[in-house]
Amino acid sequence: MSVPDDLLVDPTGLAAALASAEPPIVLDVRWRLVGPPGRTDYLAGHLPGAVFVDLDTELSGPPGEGGRHPLPDPAALQRVLRAAGVRTGGPVVVYDGGDGMAAARAWWTLRWAGHAEVRVLEGGFPAWTAAGLPVSTEPSSSRPGDVTVRPGGMPVLDAGSAAEVAADGVLVDVRAAARYQGETEPVDPVAGHIPGAVNVPATEYVGADGRLPAAEALRARFAAAGVRPGLRVGAYCGSGVTAAQAVLALHRAGCPGAALYVGSWSNWITDPGRPVALGADPGDPPPAER
Structure with missing residues (x-):
């Protein structure tokens, strides 16, 4: 099986790309399941030029029967990505606080939206700072992008x-x-x-x-x-x-x-009619379902 080389980028590689003639748009998607929102971390220090995008409110739809992080409305996502400067076919790099989860969801969301040129920064913000690379506290803005969201890029x-x-x-x-x-x-x-x-x-x-x-x-x-x-x-x-x-x-x-x-x-679990299994075996639901 071939392994794609367009999934991840390390801090040194990203620093070189940012200094190139076609630098990527960098999205800061730091997020916590509970606790202060990621924007607080962003304002305290972020990659120079990075734009903050909120996983809960901008990369996901409102929570409800679709789950806690359902798919975003395509038109709303397009507005968010254009405001962040994402251009049709242009490179994007996403990073989070280091556990890789929010960055992976952002990677997946952009690819689902039809934008294939997106990579995850390995190790996130901690890896960037550990490499001694610069950090900014100035809010960033980008020239508006022109990306068109076309759902269906990921199954x-x-x-x-x-x-x-x-x-x-x-x-x-x-x-x-x-x-x-x-x-x-x-x-x-x-x-x-x-x-x-x-x-x-x-x-x-x-x-x-x-x-x-x-x-x-x-x-x-x-x-x-x-x-x-x-x-x-x-x-x-x-x-x-x-x-x-x-x-x-x-x-x-x-x-x-x-x-x-x-x-x-x-x-x-929003539908009481769906079966639930218990125990270590994949198995079937127990006799007394829920």
């Missing part, structure tokens, strides 16, 4: 197709084992997993510094979960953010057809 699962992939392909649940097994659920009101989904916690394929390992290591880990050529592959988590990082990892491993269940568990 998407809804609840029905996620269940199909779990039944006849490989649906990867990347949440912690205790959440998958239904032992605890700190965020959503129902615990458990989609019947047939296999558990590959994100900590098993992402380093503590948010960096992805080599393609060979990723390929081996996902192969152990049943991923192989010819099978449909999808990923989900709580709300489609961590799972976007799994899709990025699967791309790096040579599985570019992996689909994201954007609504993920937070969407699955």
Whole structure:
């Protein structure tokens, strides 16, 4: 399997690109599930020229039945990307606070929107500063871009197709084992997993510094979960953010057809008729469903 070379960029490579004749647009997408919004971090210091884009309100639609981070409205996303300076066919680099999750969701969202020229900064903002590269506290603005959002650039699962992939392909649940097994659920009101989904916690394929390992290591880990050529592959988590990082990892491993269940568990449980499985085995739902 070939491994794409257009997914990631290291700080040195990004610094060189920023000094080139065609510098990329840089998007700061720092985000926390709980706590202060990422804009606070951005104002305290960011890559020179980077534009802040909010994952919750600008790269996602309003939370609701579609989940906690549903797909954004295409027209609204287009306004956000144009305001950030994204140009048709122009390079974009996204970075976050270092765990790689928000940057991966931004990468996925731009590619879903039809913009293929986007990379993730390896190690995020901490890697940039560790390399001794400059930081700015001045808010940045860009010349308005002209990108046109064309949804469909990345495969998407809804609840029905996620269940199909779990039944006849490989649906990867990347949440912690205790959440998958239904032992605890700190965020959503129902615990458990989609019947047939296999558990590959994100900590098993992402380093503590948010960096992805080599393609060979990723390929081996996902192969152990049943991923192989010819099978449909999808990923989900709580709300489609961590799972976007799994899709990025699967791309790096040579599985570019992996689909994201954007609504993920937070969407699955909105319908009481959908089954919920418990325990370590992918299995079927327990006799007394919910």
